Amino acid sequence: DADVTQTPRNRITKTGKRIMLECSQTKGHDRMYWYRQDPGLGLRLIYYSFDVKDINKGEISDGYSVSRQAQAKFSLSLESAIPNQTALYFCATRGTGNQPQHFGDGTRLSIL
Amino acid sequence: RKEVEQDPGPFNVPEGATVAFNCTYSNSASQSFFWYRQDCRKEPKLLMSVYSSGNEDGRFTAQLNRASQYISLLIRDSKLSDSATYLCVVNMFRERSQGNLIFGKGTKLSVKP
Numbered sequence: 001d002a003d004v005t006q007t008p009r010n011r012i013t014k015t016g017k018r019i020m021l022e023c024s025q026t027k028g029h030d031r032m033y034w035y036r037q038d039p040g041l042g043l044r045l046i047y048y049s050f051d052v053k054d055i056n057k058g059e060i061s062d063g064y065s066v067s068r069q070a071q072a073k074f075s076l077s078l079e080s081a082i083p084n085q086t087a088l089y090f091c092a093t094r095g096t097g098n099q100p101q102h103f104g105d106g107t108r109l110s111i112l
Numbered sequence: 113r114k115e116v117e118q119d120p121g122p123f124n125v126p127e128g129a130t131v132a133f134n135c136t137y138s139n140s141a142s143q144s145f146f147w148y149r150q151d152c153r154k155e156p157k158l159l160m161s162v163y164s165s166g167n168e169d170g171r172f173t174a175q176l177n178r179a180s181q182y183i184s185l186l187i188r189d190s191k192l193s194d195s196a197t198y199l200c201v202v203n204m205f206r207e208r209s210q211g212n213l214i215f216g217k218g219t220k221l222s223v224k225p
Contacts, residue, residue, distance in 0.1 A: 033212075042217035043156070043199075090155055094213070098144035098203065101213055103155035 003027045006091050006104035014112050019078045021107050023091030031094040032074040033101065034058075034066060036087040043090070049074055081111045114138065118200050118216040126224055129190045133219045135200030136182045144203040144211070145176055147185050149196045150218065156199055159185075190223045197221070 004025045013019055023032065034046040035058075045058030047066040055066060063085060065077045078085055091104040118135045125131050137145075145162035160167065162174040162183050173186040183202075187194055200216040 040217075043215045045212070048212065088153065098211070100144075100146050100148075100158045100161065100201075103157070106153075106155050108153075 004091060004093055004102055004104040006089075006107050008107060009105065010108045012110045012112065013081060015082055017081050017111075019081050019109070021076045021089055021091075021109070023074045023076070023104055025072050025074075025091075025093045025102075027093050027095070027102060028071075029093035029095050029102075030071065032068065033092040033094070034064075034074070034076045035090045035092065036060070036085075037090065037106075038087050046076065083111050085109065086111045115204055116200055116202050116214045116216040118198075118219045120217060120219060122220040122222050124222045124224060125190055127190055127192060129223075130186065130188045131190055131221060132187075133185045133198055133200075133221075134182055135184070135202075135216055136180075137200075137202040137214075138181070139202070139204050140178075140181060142202045142204060144213070145174075145183050146201040146213070147172075147174055147183075148199040148201055148215070150199055151196050156215070159198070187221075190221075192223050192225065195221055195223045 007022045030051050033048045035043045044060050049055050049068045052068050067075050089107045092101040094101045115138050147159045148156040149159045150156040162176050166175040171188045175184045197218040197220045199218045203211040204214045
């Protein structure tokens, strides 16, 4: 089983819809992250969380919100989806200290 | 200066070639350095950490030059399966960030038969 699991893996939806992407992890890491990736732009950080009570905006948080329901769960919401939010979304976790990050398989989101 | 900068490539090399990627970073206080590999439309995966003294893992060698603020990745005897995008990753210290990792945009490698 994957250590970092994202659901759904693919989603096609319409402009204006509310969408939630879920991430769960079995690594026991406190730090969790949401990124989006667009061709030619690399990974861009949307939100990050260091524990259940700590949520921080990343470089491109507008139009997104998050919820850290438990240490193992970190969900990303698009309240009213728009076409330029079409992208590949990754959740990641990170252990303490100078550890690397571990990514989920990604969610491919298309907004029509 | 960008926080983490890489040559986007693509690097097109024949099988068996040796290829090197460089990456520069802006924050002299950075302590953690990594190389990740990302296949098309897949998640980034850790290839190797980069240590101050340099380190090797099979055909892959990573080096760190703190004075010049760059890290490098050398791939010897390239295989077709090495074709991917290689991401340079460095931790950056900003207010409340606890040294979040910053990912370069990646260098694309294509190994040809």
